[in-house]
Each structure stands twice: as structure tokens, then as C-alpha cells.
Amino acid sequence: xxxxxxxxxxxxxxxxxxxxxxxxxxxxxxxxxxxxxxxxxxxxxxxxxxxxxxxxxxxxxxxxxxxxxxxxxxxxxxxxxxxxxxxxxxxxxxxxxxxxxxxxxxxxxxxxxxxxxxxxxxxxxxxxxxxxxxxxxxxxxxxxxxxxxxxxxxxxxxxxxxxxxxxxxxxxxxxxxxxxxxxxxxxxxxxxxxxxxxxxxxxxxxxxxxxxxxxxxxxxxxxxxxxxxxxxxxxxxxxxxxxxxxxxxxxxxxxxxxxxxx
Amino acid sequence: xxxxxxxxxxxxxxxxxxxxxxxxxxxxxxxxxxxxxxxxxxxxxxxxxxxxxxxxxxxxxxxxxxxxxxxxxxxxxxxxxxxxxxxxxxxxxxxxxxxxxxxxxxxxxxxxxxxxxxxxxxxxxxxxxxxxxxxxxxxxxxxxxxxxxxxxxxxxxxxxxxxxxxxxxxxxxxxxxxxxxxxxxxxxxxxxxxxxxxxxxxxxxxxxxxxxxxxxxxxxxxxxxxxxxxxxxxxxxxxxxxxxxxxxxxxxxxxxxxxxxxxxxxxxxxxxxxxxxxxxxxxxxxxxxxxxxxxxxxxxxxxxxxxxxxxxxxxxxxxxxxxxxxxx
Ligand SMILES: Nc1ncnc2c1ncn2[C@@H]1O[C@H](COP(=O)(O)OP(=O)(O)OP(=O)(O)O)[C@@H](O)[C@H]1O
Ligand SMILES: [Mg+2]
Numbered sequence: 410x411x412x413x414x415x416x417x418x419x420x421x422x423x424x425x426x427x428x429x430x431x432x433x434x435x436x437x438x439x440x441x442x443x444x445x446x447x448x449x450x451x452x453x454x455x456x457x458x459x460x461x462x463x464x465x466x467x468x469x470x471x472x473x474x475x476x477x478x479x480x481x482x483x484x485x486x487x488x489x490x491x492x493x494x495x496x497x498x499x500x501x502x503x504x505x506x507x508x509x510x511x512x513x514x515x516x517x518x519x520x521x522x523x524x525x526x527x528x529x530x531x532x533x534x535x536x537x538x539x540x541x542x543x544x545x546x547x548x549x550x551x552x553x554x555x556x557x558x559x560x561x562x563x564x565x566x567x568x569x570x571x572x573x574x575x576x577x578x579x580x581x582x583x584x585x586x587x588x589x590x591x592x593x594x595x596x597x598x599x600x601x602x603x604x605x606x607x608x609x610x611x612x613x614x615x616x617x618x619x620x621x622x623x624x625x626x627x628x629x630x631x632x633x634x635x636x637x638x639x640x641x642x643x644x645x646x647x648x649x650x651x652x653x654x655x656x657x658x659x660x661x662x663x664x665x666x667x668x669x670x671x
Numbered sequence: 672x673x674x675x676x677x678x679x680x681x682x683x684x685x686x687x688x689x690x691x692x693x694x695x696x697x698x699x700x701x702x703x704x705x706x707x708x709x710x711x712x713x714x715x716x717x718x719x720x721x722x723x724x725x726x727x728x729x730x731x732x733x734x735x736x737x738x739x740x741x742x743x744x745x746x747x748x749x750x751x752x753x754x755x756x757x758x759x760x761x762x763x764x765x766x767x768x769x770x771x772x773x774x775x776x777x778x779x780x781x782x783x784x785x786x787x788x789x790x791x792x793x794x795x796x797x798x799x800x801x802x803x804x805x806x807x808x809x810x811x812x813x814x815x816x817x818x819x820x821x822x823x824x825x826x827x828x829x830x831x832x833x834x835x836x837x838x839x840x841x842x843x844x845x846x847x848x849x850x851x852x853x854x855x856x857x858x859x860x861x862x863x864x865x866x867x868x869x870x871x872x873x874x875x876x877x878x879x880x881x882x883x884x885x886x887x888x889x890x891x892x893x894x895x896x897x898x899x900x901x902x903x904x905x906x907x908x909x910x911x912x913x914x915x916x917x918x919x920x921x922x923x924x925x926x927x928x929x930x931x932x933x934x935x936x937x938x939x940x941x942x943x944x945x946x947x948x949x950x951x952x953x954x955x956x957x958x959x960x961x962x963x964x965x966x967x968x969x970x971x972x973x974x975x976x977x978x979x980x981x982x983x984x985x986x987x988x989x990x991x992x993x994x995x996x997x998x999x
Contacts, residue, residue, distance in 0.1 A: 474886055495888025510883035512876040514946050523876055524887035526869040538868045 422449035424486070425590055425621055426502070431470050431480030433463075433645075440466040441477065442645035448590060448621050453612065455632040456625045458642030458665055464625045465507050467642065468592050471623075472497040472504045484589070495524070501589030505579045505596050507625075513568035517560060518542075518549040520567050521582050552585045556611060573604030580608055584615050591615050592623040597631065609635060629658045641665050697991070698939050698955040701984070702962065709966035716969055723846040729961035730850045731756070731916060733954065734909040735928055736935040737861050738788075738902030740953045743936050744865075745878045745898055746945025747802035751791060752906055753928030754813035757921070759784045759910025761821050764828040764920035773832035781907030787813070788903015789896065796895040810929075817922035825921035828914055836915030850912045857905065862950045874898060879946030934981055935960055937988045944996065959984070 428446040432439070441463050448454050458464050469475035471482060473491025482489050484500060491497045494504070511520050527541045527548075528534035534541070549563050558581055560574060567575055576596055583591045593612070597605040605628075612635060616622050626632050632639060633653045641648045641664045648664050649671040663669040709716040735752045742749045759780040766776035787809065794805045828834070836850035865871035873894050876884040885891050913925070939956030941948025960981060967977050 493888065494886050495890075498888050504886070506886055508882065510880070510886040512879040512883055512946065514879045515872075515875060519872060523872075523883075524889050526872055528869070537863075538870075540867055540869060540872065542867075 422451050422621075424448070425450050425484070426471065426623075427483040427486075428467075428471060429481040429483075431467070431477045431482070433466055433470055433475060433477050439645050441470065441480075443480075444642070444645060444647050446471065446640065446647065448623055449638075450621055451616070451619060452637040453616050453622045453624055453635050455636035455639045456623060456642060457627070457629070457632060457639060457661060458648075462642040462665075463645040464642050465594055466645075468504065468594055468623065468625065469506075472502055472592060474504070474506070498524070498586070501587060503583035503587035503591050505576075505583050505591070505593040507594035507598070509575060509579045511567050511575060511579055514566055516564050516566050517570075517578055518546045518563045520578055521545070521549045521552070521585065523582075525586070553581060556581055556584060556614060558607075558611070571604075573600045573607070576600060576604070576608060577611070580611050584611065587615070587620055590621045590623065592625075594625045595627065596624070597626065597628060605631070629661065632661075633658060643667060695940060695949070695952045695955055698952050698959065701938070702955050702959050705959065705962050705966060709962065709969065713966070713969050716966060719845045721965065721969070725958070725961045725965045726851045727848055727916065728965065729957050730848070730854050731909055731913050731925070732928060732931045732935055732960065733957040734854045734857060734912055735906060736932040736939075736953050736957050737857055737950065738905040738909075739932040740936050740939075740941055740948070740950055741861070741865075741874065741898050741902050742802065743878075743933075743941055743943060744874050744945060744948060745895055746881075746943075747795065747895075747898075748806065748933065748943070749791070749902065750803065750806040750929050751787070751809040751813060752806075752902075752932050753925040754810050754817065755784050755787045755903060755906040756909045756913060756928065757817055757925050758787065758813055759907045760828070760914050760920045760924075761817060761922060763833055763910065763914065764826060765820065767828065767830045767833060768826070773830045777833060777911055780910060781904060784907030784910060785900055785903040788899045788901070788906065791903070792896040792899025795899065796892040814922075821920065821922045823922070825919055825923070828918050828920050833911070833914045834918045836912050837918075838915075848915065850915045853908065853912060857908065858950055858954055861901075861905075865950060870894075870897070875946050877946075878944075931960060934985050937992075938984050940988070940992075942992045942996075943989060944992070947992075 424447050426448040428444065430443045430445065431441050432443055433441040444463065444467055446467065456464050456467070466475060470477040472494055473496050474494045489500065497504070512523060515523070522545045527545055529539045529541045533539040546563055553560060553563070558577055560570070560577070567578060570578070580593065580596055583593070597608050600608065609631060612622055612624060624635065636653055638650055638652055639661060640650050641661060643665060651661060651664070660669070664671060715721055735756060739749055739752055762783055763777045763780035766779065767773050791805050791809055794800050795802050836853060837848055839846045839848040865874060873884065873889050876889060877891055877894055881891055935956035936953050937943060937956070938959055939948065939952030939954070941952055963980055964977050967980070968974070
């Protein structure tokens, strides 16, 4: 655990999600080379690093989307072995993947509930397994309104939305269902200034509801605006964890590129 | 995530756009155009007797096309559909000829067809082999196996139960065979599964974006397997319906069923790339093929032209799909 002293002082929350010495190989390529990770209650933890540093692979390993070759993952201090993404979701971990994970031909409500559709009550639900489409639609509309999130219509196929709106659907899905923590892999990549601002607001809303957030981003100003702590990845390892209050962007970039070691 | 209020016009807002955007409208128009042309040029076309024949001629391909639709919705394709159905007719026919109970024989034949679907699905989902290659392989294996089982030749199947689906009722003088009713019932049931249940929703999601489906926790492989198993079962029912149409088990029959079923699905507006389309379109597509065959035959036009027109329709349908993909 190579925590920088400053960062350790910055937060006092309980550790919610922890990983120790995770490795992951793709053939000969070492994507994760013994990385440690910890996320604390109530914080926004930014994960930064160059392209290919292993950020996405790390969060996939944390959420069961990729099985690590070795290492330990602990949720609330208990060791967990997620067999797949569903396992992690059922434990209250929601993820917005870099490649979004939406089905473009399905409408917004269907995408929000994808994988956890609700059935109608009574025998229509138990015997005939009928989906509760109106119920899911109403719930989707309610959640979007609660998140102050405006979309053309909950019935529009996701492919008719702008890039930012799609991103919003993926983020909202995570926000609505997360009970423990939310992980986002570059949720503002390819967004305009205004759309980015809205996604950042959404991230703050999630944190203010008490859920810790892991935010992967290449955008340093955003990271410094939002993050409580910054986890820096380099060559499949954690090069350090710093606080934006004690370190500058230049410091973080120096650690990221290996110019400085801590 | 622009805060576009509900008043901002979406591209689909207009009535015309909404009609064009509804998937089965295009195929329906094509069906109406052909129907109108044939009706105007030949008074016999609209005779209730002829319409009943068109329906009966659509039964086999129409039923096989249900399974084909499910598989194409997952971005797969089934080239063994005809061979599996023929396998069903031959197994049922052989067993009955050897004195076994007809109901049990047919049930066993359906079971074997289901198993054939499961084998294809297992190879595709378990070993991640391309559906095209797996089903092509199964087609080859079955073609040889069918010749061996039937010792090369066709044989008549004379049994009341195996031929039962060819019987008919005549409400208002319009002949409807049990086969037609069974086909329509299957369409209704599978339509419900596709549109009103989680299972169907996940079929679309897998065809649309398999990685997203996996990431949201859908058991993609098991789901794919279930699609192929259901398709195999439907082909087994198709075999029963085929025996009701022609009381003959022939290893060389249904040779064009692969192409015809794919044609019905594609003309019906289901995308070969998966995740878009549905059964209403397929039923219309199967009817278009039936109407074309029937209308051109009534007009005394060489059968070669039927294939030509169907071929053109398929290419137009795929081209339209491809163009709409590029716009997305
Ligand atoms: N499925 C895969 N198969 C093979 N190699 C992979 C796979 N996924 C990732 N890699 C490799 O693992 C390394 C780490 O990739 P990863 O996606 O985790 O990087 P990243 O830090 O998220 O980069 P970016 O900022 O570009 O998103 C890269 O070298 C990448 O090429
Ligand atoms: Mg990445």
C-alpha cells in the first residue's frame, strides 16, 4: 500500500471496496501487474493514467467483467469472488463501462432495466411472465426527473439520442440501481462542454446521496474539480494516490508518466 | 444529455416518418402492391379457394421462418433449417412404418429436431463458432445421414395422426387447415415471448450488442442456446405440418427451405445484423413469397421468374437495412 501521507490524511471514511495485488495478463501482455486499490465511503476517487495503463482492466476486474489471474478483492472488508458482472450488480456495484453497454435499438426504459426487467403482478406475471412495460416506463421517467435529467421521450430508441444523452442513460442506469458504489469509465469522453457539465453534476448528485464513486478520466481539470483522492495508474500498477488539495496537475502528470516516483 | 425539452422535434416526430419508421409497414405495402396487381390481372387470384391455397402453401416455410427469425435476431443464421425439418419427417415416418405409436413417433421426431437445434446452439454458444459454419456443417451431416436412414429413397407416410394437420375446417366456406391454424398459433405464442417477456427482450439485446448484454449480466451463452433449442423445436413442428401437406417422407424435399425461410425473414424487415425486426414482418414476408409464387403461376409465368423476383426483393430488403444502418 503505497499511500501518499497527504492522501491518507485527506479522508477518513471506511474502506468500501479494496483490491490487493491484482494481476491480469492478456497473452504475453501484462495489463495489471500487482495493482492495489481502495475506495472509501462517501468519496469520489479519480483513477488517472496514460492510455493502456490498465484503468479499464482494473475496473473490469473489480466488477467481475474480467476475471483477474491473481489477487484479492474485498467488499466491506469481506473477500468476494464475482463470477460475472451480474454478481457485482447484485451486490450493489453499478458500472458505466467505457464502451457504454447500451443496446442502441432498444428504448431508454428498456435500457435502464436491461438485465433486471420487472414483471407484472398476478398470474400475468407469475404464469405468463409478462413484462411490466408501463411500470418500468413510469419508473424510468420518475428516476430521470429525480436526477434532473431531461430526454426527448423515454420511448425513443437509444440510437436516436445524441452521444451525450446516451452517456446520460448509462450514467442514470448506474445511479438508479447502485446501492453500494458506482464506477464510471470515462463517462465524459467525447462530450461537449455543456454535456460534460451535466454528467459531472450527475456524479456529484450520486456522491451527495452517499454513494462513493470511482471516476476514470483523462480530463485533469474535471478530476481536480471533483475528486477527493486521485489514484494514479502507470504500467499496470498503482503509481500512487494523491489529494488534489496537496498536489498540482503537473505533479499528477509527472507521476503518471514516471517522471516522479512517490 | 442535452436538456432538450419534450417540445424539441425528434427526427421521428412526423406522422409520415413514424409510419415509415414502423418496421412492418414496408413489407405490408409490398404485399398489398403484389396482391393488387395479381387481383387486377387475374380474377381467380382473390377467389377464396385460391387464398386458402396460398395460406396452405405458406405453412411450412412460414413455420420454419419463425425459428429462423429468432436466430437471425441474435445476429446468427440457420442453414440447417430445411434439413432438420426433413429429418423430423423421416424419423416420424420410419417409426410409424415400423409399427410404433404415431403420437409417440411424432413426439420423438420433434425431440430429435430439438436436439439438433441444441447441438447447433451448443457449438455456437459454447465453442463460440460462427453460426454460418456450424449450421452449414450440420446441413452436410444431416444430408448424408438422411440418405442413409431412408436408404436413399422417399417413402409414403400413411397415418391419420401424422397427416392430421392437413385436415381442415370450413368457416364461411373458407378452407382453413389445422396446419394453418397451428402456424398462426405459433406466431402468436412466439410473438408474445419476443415482445412481452424478459426472454424476448434479451434476444434483442444480445443481437443488438452482445457485449452490453454480457455486461448487464444477461447469461448470453445460455440464452443463445435456448434460442437454438426453441428453433429446433419449431422445426420439429414444421416437420409435422409438412407431413400434413404432403404425406411423403423424402430426403430430397425442402431443398429450398433455407433460402426461402431466410428470404421471408429478410423481406419481412428483420436485420441480418441482429437485434432489429420481428415476427409480424416475417409472417408478411412469408406471405409475400407465397403470393408471388401463386400469382406468377396463375399468370402462367415461368417459375424461373419467381426466383428472380424473390432474389431481387431479398437484395432490396438487405440494401435498405444496410442503408438505414449507415444513417444510424
Ligand atoms: N480484451 C483484451 N485483449 C487483449 N489485450 C487487452 C484487452 N483489454 C485490454 N488489453 C490491453 O491491456 C492494456 C490495458 O488496457 P486498458 O483498457 O485497461 O487501458 P486503459 O488504461 O483503460 O486505457 P485507455 O485510457 O485508453 O482507456 C492495454 O495494453 C490493452 O491493449
Ligand atoms: Mg480504458
